[in-house]
Every structure is written in C-alpha cells, then in structure tokens.
Amino acid sequence: MKNYIVIKCGGSILDKLPPSFYNMIVDLQESTCWQPVIVHGGGPLISELLEKHEVKTTFMSGMRVTTPEVLEVVEMVLSGSINKRIVSSLQRAGGNGFGFSGIDGGLFTTELMEDRSLGLVGKVTDVDVKWIEMIASQGSIPVISPVGGNKKGDTYNINGDVAAAAVAAALKGELCYISDINGIYIEENGQTKVIHEMTNVEAEAFIKNEDITGGMIPKVRSALDGLRAGVSRVGIVNGMCSSSLSDFLKGKVAGTKIIVDREGSRVG
Template sequence: MDYLVIKCGGSVFESLPQSFYENIVYVQNELNLKPIIVHGGGPLISSLLTKLGVETTFVNGLRVTTNEVLDIVEMVLSGSVNKRVVRHLIEAGGMAFGASGIDGSLLKAEQVRDCPELGFVGEVVQVKVELLDQIIAQGHIPVISPLGIDERGQRYNINGDTAASAIAKALGARLCFISDIPGIYMNENNEKKTLYKVTKAEVEEMMHNQVITGGMIPKVKAAIDGLAHGIPEASIINGFTKDALLDFCKGKETGTKIILGEEVYSV
C-alpha cells in the first residue's frame, strides 16, 4: 500500500477549514493513497490543566507528564480531540476510525531514556501495522491519538510528531506535518523567507542558534529520524493554504521539505 501519515497539531486542527478534511478524503478516494492521521491536542490539554489547577511544565517542547497529568492527557486526546477529527472526516464524506495508541497495544512504548525528568513520556518501540491495515482494509481512515502502552500496562504520553514518525517508519510512508505557518523560515533583511528545502545540517544549526525552538523542535527531529530510517519524504506544510495537502501529495512545491542531503534554497 502507498501510505501517507498526516500529523495534525493540536494548535491548528480546531481552526482548519473543512476543505482540509475534504482533501484527505479526496487523497484516499482519488489519489489511491492510504492516509493515517496522528493528532495532538496540546492547547486543549493545557487549558484543562489550568482549569483544574494542575501545574505543567515543558522540556525542549515536550510536556512533563505525571500520573495526574497523564489522566487529563488521555481524556483530552483519546476523548474529545480524537472524536472531533473523526467527525470532521465523516462530515467531509469519508469513513474514519478513531483509536488510541493504547487500543490493541497499537503503539508499544517505553519511557524516554535520555530525559527521565519528563516522567511518563514515552517513545514508540513497536507499531502493530496489522491493526492499521485491518482498519484501512475496511475503507476507514485511521485517526490515532498519541498514547502508548508497555507490557506491564503502563501508559505513556507520546509526542504526536514522534508518534507520527514512528508510524511512518513502520509503514514506509510519506510523512506530512500540518502547521499554521508556511514551514521553516529565516529572517533576511527583516523579511521572512520560507525554506522550500532544508537539510539535516541546516536544521541542527538552526536549533543550535535558537532559530528553531519550542514545538518545532520535535517536528524536525521526528522528520530527520524518519528519513534516517527509510521514510521516503517528510515535509511541513500550512494546513490553511488552499489545497496544500493535495499539492504535497502530487509532488508540487509547498511548505518545507526536510532532506538529509546538502541542497537547500528558499522561495
């Protein structure tokens, strides 16, 4: 199958036009691609944590997750956010199947090794591809909330970008991050220049110089890791630009394509 993993961040999905979801359905029906959506929900999680008086902090764009925070993360991601995305796709004329990475142990995970202060934040060690294939075979678009579980039943909060990359690696899929900006950009003469292509070395330099910060860090790291493990393509595109997803699927220039090689230029 020709898979396409679409990571839709929590900061953008609530504002995306319905035409974006219609494009996903079009991709499935007309371009013969098999879309899989992995979504975030950070702003809604933060909002509910604030309302409940639960303190939350971040390290390198990743949320420190205690058991108390994890309860709320699961409630938001696997509950309200997941089902909203499913509803949008149904309204767009598609068939969608919402699931958590915990369901059926779809995303087997373990605690992040190099940053124990993050708490119950996990990394994916195995993706049950057969479960995704079963959902897809029935004509549904899988909509996955990024939570994982280990063999002991301990659940983990997984960064959505990292989860999307893990699924793309397991499937050999193209990977597309949906953002509310055109991609990665540089400031030149007080003007923002979007980079159409950016290399691994350029990304690492921009992170070192704090040009790339916050929530963009997990995106570019996930993209580079995926490319290093065989995914054919990784790009960041603006979900609010008309037909940007279709342009990406058709190989047209849109957003920022992250590559491992040396070529880089701006548009």
C-alpha cells in the first residue's frame, strides 16, 4: 500500500517551478511507495488581481484578511486559474492530475476562525478522504484548492498551509511544504543559517522572538498542528532543486524538518 505525501505548493513559487519538479511528482505517483496529493496557494496572483480591481487587501500574522469582495477573487484564482495550471503541468510531465476544491463533494468541512478580524477565513474541521482515495485509486494525482464551505453553503478562504496540514493528518501521511528557499533561516551568533531540524518548542520560541515572521508563521504553526494530529513527518524544502523532495522522503538532509519536542533544544 502506498504512503500519502501531501505536497503544499505556495503561490510565490508556482511560476518558478521547473518542469523537473512536475516530472518528479509523476515519478512518485508511478512508484510503488508514494501517492502524491498537491494542495496549492496562489497569493501573488490573488494580490495582483485584487490590485487590478482596486480591492483593498491586508494581512495579519501572514494570513489574508478576507472580505466578501476579496473572497470572490480568491475563489476565482485558486479554484480556477491556479488549480488548472497545476493540472496542465502534471499532464505535460506525463501524469494525470485531477483538480478540485475543498467545496467540491464536501471535501472540507470548515468553520470560521476564532479570530473574526480575519473575515471570511475558515479552518478545516474535517476532511472527507474518500474523494482523495477514489481519485488516487484511478491513477490520478489530486490537486486541491484551499477553499472550503459549511453545511449552510457559506464559503471560506483557507490558508493553504493550514489546509495541507489538515489533509495530511486525515490521510495519516507525510507533509512537505515546497518553497523557493532552502528551509527556515535563523540568525545565530551573528550568522544566518538554515535550521535543518527544529522542534515544536524551538519553533514557538523562534516565532515569539520574531526570528520566524510573516508568511512563515502559519506554515510552521500548521506543521506543528499536523504533527499533533498524527502527521508522521513535516518538511520545508526548496522546489527549485529537483532532488529536494525525494531527498526529504529518503530521510536525507533537505531543507528544514520539523519534529516533536526532544531534550536539548537550542532555545527555551
């Protein structure tokens, strides 16, 4: 039986990913070990379109404040343009992608975040994995847009990192965030370096000390949520390096691996 690997592709890197990245995803699909599932973002294109339509957008702790006007653009970009672009890239690599959103088939059950100042931003309370399993059983790669709804038909914007962690936890799989950097950078003793392994305690301390800021905050916190919910392993790797994801899955040093607490943390 294959293991699920949930691959979160951030919007900032989608236009930069080389064809070799999608070739690697297709190779994983064709292997006997891994079933890839892609969850994507689309932040830069959303911001570009909002600016074009003169719709104001702001962020809080790396998450987009979503008004009804913003949500309309978010859903159009994520479930339309970005989702189908990834499916097409997989097809060019010889694979078969199947694109859908968290609304379709009730894949995601969502509710508003506790912080209502974020507007129409939801959190995933349940993932109906039968849809993912059905698509995978047909030899396709699920490509999921992080838009969800509730039983009343309300639609919510979901942070892609948060959605990916929820999917990985529901599938009892592994989780890897694809970025355009080599991992999480921290300044220690006047030098900036990649932290190749980080515990939950260290991560919270780095956030508190503002060593981790902006969009990396929801990424790291969602990774920790995923670990607590049963995700076996979480990594943040550079998608511009064609071997980074496969190296991570092989247990080699690649990017930043986030794990549960252990003795001897670097920070308190």
